[in-house]
Amino acid sequence: MMKIELITKTQHMARTLLEIYDSANHLHGDDGAPGDEEHFYEIADTHDILFAMENNRPIAFLSTTSARKYIFISANYVHKDFQNKGIASQLMNELKTRNPGSVIWCKLLNYAPWAIKFYTKHGLSFIPQDSPLDSELGNPTKDEPWCALYATS
Ligand SMILES: CC(C)(COP(=O)(O)OP(=O)(O)OC[C@H]1O[C@@H](n2cnc3c(N)ncnc32)[C@H](O)[C@@H]1OP(=O)(O)O)[C@@H](O)C(=O)NCCC(=O)NCCS
Numbered sequence: 001m002m003k004i005e006l007i008t009k010t011q012h013m014a015r016t017l018l019e020i021y022d023s024a025n026h027l028h029g030d031d032g033a034p035g036d037e038e039h040f041y042e043i044a045d046t047h048d049i050l051f052a053m054e055n056n057r058p059i060a061f062l063s064t065t066s067a068r069k070y071i072f073i074s075a076n077y078v079h080k081d082f083q084n085k086g087i088a089s090q091l092m093n094e095l096k097t098r099n100p101g102s103v104i105w106c107k108l109l110n111y112a113p114w115a116i117k118f119y120t121k122h123g124l125s126f127i128p129q130d131s132p133l134d135s136e137l138g139n140p141t142k143d144e145p146w147c148a149l150y151a152t153s
Contacts (some may be wrong), residue, residue: 002054004051004053005050006050009047020059021075043063047063052090062076062080064095076106123149
C-alpha cells in the first residue's frame with residue numbers, strides 16, 4: 001500500500017535520501033555516480049520532501065525549495081525496484097495539489113532524456129534558452145535548459 005508523506009527539513013532522513021538516490025541512479029550509466037552524502041544532508045536540512053512510502057519504507061522522494069510563488073524541484077528519485085509504476089507521477093500530482101497557483105519548475109540536464117520525457121508528460125514546458133526569464137528564476141545554461149509549469153489554481 002503506497003502513501004505519500006511530507007517531511008519538512010529533517011536531517012535524519014539524509015541517509016534515506018542517499019540510499020534512494022544511489023539505487024535510482026545506478027540504472028543510468030554516466031549519471032550513476034554514488035551520491036555525495038553532504039549534499040543530501042543539505043537537502044534534508046533545508047528542503048521540503050515528499051516521500052512515497054511502501055509499507056512504511058521510503059521508496060521515492062521529490063524535494064523542493066520555495067520562494068514566493070515559485071516551487072523549485074531540486075531532486076526526484078524512485079528506488080529502482082519501484083520505477084515505472086507511476087510513483088513519481090503520484091508525487092508530482094501531490095506537489096501540484098499542495099501548491100495551487102504556484103509556478104513549479106526544475107532544471108534538466110541535456111543528457112537525461114528520460115527525465116525530459118517525464119516532466120514533459122507532466123505538463124512542464126521548456127523555455128527556450130534565449131527567451132527572457134522572470135529574474136527570480138536566474139539564467140539558463142547550455143547544459144541545463146529550463147522548464148516551468150503553471151499549476152492549476
Ligand atoms: C525519472 C523517475 C523519477 C521516474 O519515476 P517513475 O516512478 O519510474 O515514473 P512514473 O512511473 O511515474 O512515470 C513513468 C514515465 O516517466 C518517463 N520515464 C521514466 N523512466 C524512463 C526511462 N528510463 N526512459 C524513458 N522514459 C522514462 C516516461 O515518460 C514514463 O512514462 P511512459 O511509461 O508513459 O513512457 C525515475 O525513473 C528515476 O528515479 N530515475 C532516475 C533518477 C532521475 O533521472 N531523476 C530525474 C532527474 S531529477
